[in-house]
Each structure stands twice: as structure tokens, then as C-alpha cells.
Amino acid sequence: MTDLAPISFSPWDMFLNAGPVVRCVMILLAVASLLTWTIFIAKSVELLRVRVKLTKAEKALEEANTLDLGEEWTRGTSSIAHTLVMAAETERKRSQDIPDDSEGLKERVVLHLERLEAAEGRRLMRGTGVLATIGATSPFIGLFGTVWGIMTSFTGIAASKATSLAVVAPGIAEALLATALGLVAAIPAVVIYNHLARQTASCRAQVADLTSLVMRLVSRDLGRMQALTASGQVVRFDAPRDSRSVAGE
Known part of the structure; x- marks a missing residue:
């Protein structure tokens, strides 16, 4: 009577003993799991840097009194804040030939900023x-590997005409490993996706706050211009920075 060699049920041994289709499914799921953690690390670092930049830009725009100061204090930060300020500045310059158009200017600036905000999101x-x-x-990919592995095991059982549990168990265990790997890949992916979605929503809220701050600066500058116009003075916003010309002086 010959002793049967002990059967190893370690994941690596089951992977090596699996059929080619099941083995390909396992490799695909392993690559998906590796991609999940790579994206998690990369996006976490990216969102952390974005939050820091947005916080600094928010403080700068909060302290600025004019749109020009906001542009100067956010210059070189490579954040969305400077893009928002420049968009408002550009729209204001393009609308200089439209008299008494404060509300129209605000509407056009808001539309432009909303597009930039959506693009950043x-x-x-x-x-x-x-x-x-x-x-x-x-x-579902793991389940496909399991179904295929069980089909292969049953085919082998029918060909060998052996119904012993020792013959059936290894093939079924190898097939079920595919489902386990599918869950190992899917569960972290769902959790990480929800986590990154919350972090992204927080960044988008900060971008919305920046949009509001830019609009406040635009409204403040328009209020000053209207006050000077009512007093008989005209402000030219196309003059060089910090040396705007005022007619009537």
C-alpha cells in the first residue's frame, strides 16, 4: 500500500495547480488589486497637495481687497485660484466697452467661473x-474563474471515474480561490473609491468657496467703480497695475 503525498492547500500551490483559464483570472484580479492600491496612494498624495494649495489661496483671497491684489497674491501658486482670478479679470477687461453693465458682468463672470469649477471637479x-x-x-470575474474551475474538476472526475473527496476537493478549492481573490480585489476598491469621493467632494467645496471669494472681489471693485463714476470720475481698469488712471483728477 503506497502512501499518498500530502496535498498542499496554500494559495500559491493552488494557483500553480490551477488550470490556465483560472490562472489567468487570478493574475487579472491580482493586477486589479495592485492597481487599486497604486491609485489610492497616488490620489491621496495629489488630493493632500491640492487641499494645502486651496487653503493657502483661500487665505490670500480672503485678505485681498481688490481683484488685482488677489491676482498678485495667488500668482505662481499653480492652483485653480489664480485661474479663477484671471478669468474674472479677463472678462472684466473685455466688458469695458459695455456701459452700466454691472449685473451683466457679474453673470458672465459667474458662468465662466462655474465652467472652470466643473472642469476642476x-x-x-x-x-x-x-x-x-x-x-x-x-x-463576477472571480465567479467566472470559479465556475470554470468547477466545470474542469467535474470533467476530470467523470474521466477518472473517482468520486473520492480527496480527488474532488483540490479542484474545487482551486476554483473557489478565484472567487476569494475577486472579493479581495473588489472590497478595497469600493472602500477606497468612497474615501476618495469624499476627499474630492471636500476639495470641490473649497473650489466653490474660492469662486465665491473671487465674485466678492469683483463685486467690490464694481462698487468702487460705480461710486467713482457717480462722483464724476471714471476708473480705467486697463491701466497698469497699481497705477490706474482716474479721469477728472
Whole structure:
């Protein structure tokens, strides 16, 4: 009577003993899991830097009294704040030939800033769609590997005409490993996606705050211009910075 060699049920041994289709499924799920954690680290670092820049820009715009000062204090920060300020400045210069158009100018600036805000939100969410895809499809990919492995095991059982549990168990265990790997890939992907979505929503709220601060500076400058116009003076906003010309002086 010969002793049967002990069967190893370690994940690595089961992977090596699995069929080619199941093995490909396992490799695909392992790559998906590695991609999930890579995106998590990269996006976490990116969002942390974005939050720091937005916080500094928010303080700068909060302390600025004019749109020109806001542009100067946010210059060189490579954040969305400077882009928002420049958009408002550009729209204001392009509307100089339209008299008594304060409300129209505000509306055009708001429309432009809303587009920039939406574009920044899309940029912040870039890459997270992969996590949603992994979280939604990994369990089904693992289930496919399991079904295929069980079919292969049953085919082998029928060919060998052996119904012993020692013959059936290894093939089924190897097939179920695919489902386990699918869950290992899917669960972190869903959790990380929700976490990054919350962090992105926080950054988008900060961008919305910056938009409000820029609009406050625009409204403040328009109020000053209207006050000077009512007193018989005209402010030229196309003059060099810090040396605006005022007619009537």
C-alpha cells in the first residue's frame, strides 16, 4: 500500500495547480488589486497637495481687497485660484466697452467661473472611475474563474471515474480561490473609491468657496467703480497695475 503525498492547500500551490483559464483570472484580479492600491496612494498624495494649495489661496483671497491684489497674491501658486482670478479679470477687461453693465458682468463672470469649477471637479475625480469598475466587476470575474474551475474538476472526475473527496476537493478549492481573490480585489476598491469621493467632494467645496471669494472681489471693485463714476470720475481698469488712471483728477 503506497502512501499518498500530502496535498498542499496554500494559495500559491493552488494557483500553480490551477488550470490556465483560472490562472489567468487570478493574475487579472491580482493586477486589479495592485492597481487599486497604486491609485489610492497616488490620489491621496495629489488630493493632500491640492487641499494645502486651496487653503493657502483661500487665505490670500480672503485678505485681498481688490481683484488685482488677489491676482498678485495667488500668482505662481499653480492652483485653480489664480485661474479663477484671471478669468474674472479677463472678462472684466473685455466688458469695458459695455456701459452700466454691472449685473451683466457679474453673470458672465459667474458662468465662466462655474465652467472652470466643473472642469476642476472632473480633474480631481480623474482615475477614480477605474476603482468603480474594479469594485463592480471583480466579483463576477472571480465567479467566472470559479465556475470554470468547477466545470474542469467535474470533467476530470467523470474521466477518472473517482468520486473520492480527496480527488474532488483540490479542484474545487482551486476554483473557489478565484472567487476569494475577486472579493479581495473588489472590497478595497469600493472602500477606497468612497474615501476618495469624499476627499474630492471636500476639495470641490473649497473650489466653490474660492469662486465665491473671487465674485466678492469683483463685486467690490464694481462698487468702487460705480461710486467713482457717480462722483464724476471714471476708473480705467486697463491701466497698469497699481497705477490706474482716474479721469477728472
